[in-house]
Amino acid sequence: MGGTMDGTKQRRRGNTRQRIQDVALELFAEQGYEKTSLREIAERLEVTKAALYYHFKTKEEILVSIFDDLTQPILDLIEWGKAQPHTLETKQEIVRRYSDILADATPLFRFMQENQGTVRELRVGEDFKGRMQGLRDIMIDPKADLIDQVRYVSAIFTLHAGMFFLQDIDGDQEAKRKAVLQVASDLVTQAHHGSGEA
Template sequence: MATPHQPRRNDTRRRIQDVALELFAQQGYEKTSLREIAEHLDVTKAALYYHFKTKEDILVSIADDLAAPVAELITWAGGQPRTLETKQEMLRRYSDILWGASRFFRFIQENQATVRDLSIGESLKNNLHGLNSLLRDEDSSMTAQVRCITALFAMHAGMFAMQNIEGDPEEKRAAVLEVALDLVAQAEAPSAVTG
């Protein structure tokens, strides 16, 4: 049974994550201190330590929270038939996850060297590998396999590229997804399997 304090603790944890992620994105992970995070939250460092001992702990908690839906997607897709419809549904669901966590993925893009050196880098790489292995068929042509891999990268790259293009956010998201869906459909076409 949840205590009356549990929702408040989760709210505080989420606020810390939000403020930290905003600061990491604005000024870089390396240049952000726990003291600055505490100041932006208007709490003492001791209060911050109650929830997180280090800024890496904060970043790992954010990555863990966002990795859970990807792990669920991989589990779901792994239990489905390897059809075009399954692959396209997987991309649709992944699009929801990506765009729902756009600030985090923007942070990753802008702090790639740091992410590589932290424990979250391996976790993110494993998730991407898991998605990729469910999208591509190893017995397909090399071109078909490249199309499937490119579909995932197009979704990631599209998120960042579309920031500088005017337009409705949902329309931009739909355009990126459409490109990824087309790539997977082309990979499944008969000529892609044999040629």
């Protein structure tokens, strides 16, 4: 799945619960959530189903735990953002931090993108929608005109689009991530100046 998945595995290796999450996410990404069974997860881990049940009773429990762990930084960012002034610097920092969050959780976000129907039916779909609304709320100044509100929201989704649509294009991953971040930052600057915020 790329360097990010390997890096995540190395940081999380030793912890059985996290090993289960990593292997399950690999399988969900390889063959889809619906086609992956708890038995296959146990086999890939080389443990019994009983050992797997000790940590998780269902696939959804595993997915929810992955989602909660890897998206907690979004909740932390939202809380931080709520306490900050509506300045250009704050909004640029939100975009920068969110770019880092996406990079750290790339396998999860790719899984969610490729399995939108399934995700929508599970609790994680509603939870993710709530996180995105929280992120929107700390980005947008309600006094900004509609065009600038769209620019603020577009900055966030530019980061998502960059992760998905540039992955198969030749080039250094970090250079692509920086280019996407620059475009998102430019949108924030344009929106900020357009709305005349302080």
